[in-house]
Amino acid sequence: MKKTTVGIIGGTNGMGSWLADLLKTQGCLVHVTGRKTQMTATDVARKCDVVVVAVPIAATAVVIKEVGPLMKPDQLLMDLTSLKKEPVALMLAYSGSDVVGCHPLFGPSVTNPAGHQIVLCRGRGDAWYEWIKTVFEKTGYGVLGKTPDEHDRMMSIVQTLNHLNTIALGMAIAESGIPLSEVAQFATPIFKTKMDIVKKIFTETPELYAGIIAGNPDRENVLRTYEKVVQNIRDLAAIGNGERLKTAMQAAAKKLF
Ligand SMILES: NC(=O)c1ccc[n+]([C@@H]2O[C@H](COP(=O)([O-])OP(=O)(O)OC[C@H]3O[C@@H](n4cnc5c(N)ncnc54)[C@H](OP(=O)(O)O)[C@@H]3O)[C@@H](O)[C@H]2O)c1
Incomplete structure (x- = not known):
């Protein structure tokens, strides 16, 4: 039987490389491209059954616009972007092929699929769509079928708000002017854990997190809510002995848990 050929644009590293390894275990013939590979994005668009866009968020639109028009109706164009609304709309607009939006809800170091979910649009x-869904389910991943709107709305909490909070922590500590080396002498276990995350985000892949915040359609809403909450905490903490802030947290806990 003819092997399914897959071309992963941005497959030399990160999530593209993770998918390449997974698809090889499923008998696919996988080609990967990067900025320095001999094989190019347009080469894989012309020769592969499945073309996956797995480049950094900021480069995604350019790559889709380049390869989309080369795709034929019997091919699949798919992406791995952490946002779904814009990439899926672009893939539909610029190609005549089948289109699937995909977002693995984990990073490239995951090798054990247990407990990990992948969103498919x-x-x-x-x-x-059924082919890639079957591949993920067969290899042990959970699949969540969602619309791009549903995905991006949930990611505005799980990623935009979550990472915004971490970025604010790192920037506020930098802004305080107190050297981290001095703060570290007093570090508690929870502070150490949080600073490990801050370090990873600020030094390893800042472009990924900046893109996740900048590109979410709900960005303004999330930032406004965050600012409002910080202002509320400031007002509540100034009254009494923290009693009002405690009451506000208890009210939030009732909504949350
Ligand atoms: N990292 C995560 O935790 C994670 C999780 C889920 C989804 N995603 C999504 O996966 C996508 C890739 O992120 P990543 O973290 O895997 O990135 P990454 O580790 O930086 O890998 C990016 C890949 O794209 C290639 N590349 C970089 N710039 C390019 C350009 N301008 N044109 C063509 N290829 C280019 C790189 O190859 P060369 O360096 O060899 O050129 C590399 O193979 C993003 O859309 C991101 O939102 C990431």
């Missing part, structure tokens, strides 16, 4: 066509 139907773009165009059913056969390739």
Whole structure:
């Protein structure tokens, strides 16, 4: 039987490389491209059954616009972007092929699928959607079928708000003017854990987190809510002995848990 050929643009590293390894275990013939590989994005668009866009968020639109018009109706164009609304709309607009939006809800170091979910957004066509869904389920991942709107709304909490909070922590400590080396002498276990995350985000892949915040359609809403909450905490903490802030937290806990 003919092997399914897959071309992963941005497959030399990160999530593209993770998908390449996974698809090889499923018998696919996988080609990967990066900025320095001999094989190019347009090469894989011309020769592969499945073309996956796995480049940094800021480069995604350019790559889709480049390869989309080369895709034929029997091919699949898919992406791995952490945002779904814009990439899926672009893939539909710039190609005539089947389209699937995909977002693994974990990083490239994951090798054990247990407990990990992958969001799939139907773009165009059913056969390739069912193919990739089956591949993920067969290899042990959970699949969440969602629309791009549903995905991006939830990511405005899980990623935009969450990472915004971490970025604010790192920037506020930098702004305080107290050297981290001095603060570290007093570090508690929870502070150490949080600073490990701050370090990873600020030094390893700041472009990924900046893109996740800048590109979410709900960005303004999330930032406004965050600012409002910080202002409320400031007002509540100034009254009494923290009693009002405690009451506000208890009211929030009732909504949350
Ligand atoms: N990292 C995560 O935790 C995670 C999780 C889920 C989804 N995602 C999504 O996965 C996508 C890739 O992120 P990543 O973290 O895997 O990035 P990454 O580790 O930086 O890898 C990016 C890949 O794209 C290639 N590349 C970089 N710039 C390019 C350009 N301008 N044109 C063509 N290729 C380019 C790189 O190859 P060369 O360096 O060899 O050129 C590399 O293979 C993003 O859309 C991100 O939102 C990431």
